[in-house]
Amino acid sequence: MDLRTALKQGETLLTEAGVTVPRLTAEVLLCHALGKEKVYLYAHPEEELSQLTWIHYGRYLHERMEGKPTQYITRHQEFFGREFYVTNAVLIPRPETEHLVETALRLMPKAGxxxxxxxxxxxxxITYHLETGSPTHLSDLSRPALEIARYNAAHLGAEVSLHQADFASSLRTQSVDLILCNPPYVPAGDESVLQREIRDHEPALALYGGDSGVEPYRVVVEQALWLLRPGGWVVFELGYQGLQEVRRMLNTPAWEAQEVVHDLAGWPRVLAARRSG
Ligand SMILES: C[S@@+](CC[C@H](N)C(=O)[O-])C[C@H]1O[C@@H](n2cnc3c(N)ncnc32)[C@H](O)[C@@H]1O
Incomplete structure (x- = not known):
């Protein structure tokens, strides 16, 4: 079978399985099986697939049809122009999370x-560190997630410190200028409304934020009181219903400014607040 036919067949199978963007997905999976860039498919449409490539491609198509996200098959996702290695131990970084990084870079182009x-x-x-050169710590409760972050840091040349912690709980001695946080924010009862790709494949610890979906924000806001220096910023990514609740948590004299940034779809996506001086 040649590449053109393989692509067409893949697209048909993915369409029948109800996969969104079937053509693009077939291209990505075929490129992954070949170990080539997309341009190769269109430069060599008559090339015959080796038996091994066909086996790999077939397996990837099957996995995708069963609901596995493409990124967990190819093991990477681009974020802010860099390739991050991902497995099902970590949330797949989302394009909308780039708003959080952009906001942080604007509010604090350099942090102590x-x-x-x-x-x-x-x-x-890692992105904030690479963009600014600022000393940066990363924490997660999940050890497997930290191993992925460690791999990405090494691979991308980021000299960051990694900690296993319940958010900032074991970092009491730190005094920081900037907290970046995209916590789990899906209310526990909303499991059934998630796409199966998310619900059945991404780690539950990365998705669910307690019954209300805002419990992790409450923990981080409390920790930020002793963690942040006066004048420092906390920058949160928000879930779809998080804005009012998280704003309320920050409406105290401990915080002196708030900023909301909307994503391209018009949703309030980022909330930043400055610690009173
Ligand atoms: C929504 S994901 C965000 C991952 C990554 N920051 C991103 O934006 O792609 C939330 C992350 O918080 C971690 N997490 C959940 N509960 C935690 C806790 N109590 N302490 C530390 N990390 C936690 C999860 O393991 C997961 O990696």
Missing amino acids: CAIDLGCGSGAIG
Whole structure:
């Protein structure tokens, strides 16, 4: 079978299975099986697939049709122009999380000390460190997630410190300028409304934020009171219903400014607050 036919067949199978963007997905999976860039598919449409490539491609198609996210098959996701290694031990970094990083870079282009709480793959903290050169700590409760973050840091040349912690709980001696946090924020009861790719494949610890979906914010806001220096910023990513609740947590004299940033779809996606001086 040649590449053109393999692509067409893959697209048909994915379409029948109800996978969104079937053509693009077939391209990505075929490229992954070949170990080539997309341009190769269109430059060599008559090339015959080796038996081994066909076996790999077939397996990837099957996995995707069963609901496994493409990124867990190819083991990578681009974030802020860099490739991050991902497995099902970590949340797949989302494009909308780039708003959090952009906001942090604008509010604090350089930090004496920054920390990414709930780092997962390390996408946020590693990116902030690489963009600013600021000393940066990353923490996560999940040891497997920290191993992925460690791999990404080494691979991308980021000299960050990694800690296994319940958010900042074991970092009491730190005094930081910037907290970056994309906590789990899906209410526990909303499991059934998630896409199966998310619900059945991404780690529960990365998704569910207690019954209300805002419990992790409460923990981080409390920790931020002793962790942040006066004038320091906490920058949160928000879930769809998080804005009012998290704003309320920050409406105390301990916080002197708040900023909300909307994503491209118009949702309030990032909330930043400055610790009173
Ligand atoms: C929504 S994911 C965000 C991952 C990554 N920062 C990103 O934006 O792609 C939330 C992360 O918080 C971690 N987490 C959940 N509960 C935690 C806790 N109590 N302490 C520390 N990390 C926690 C999860 O393991 C997961 O990696």
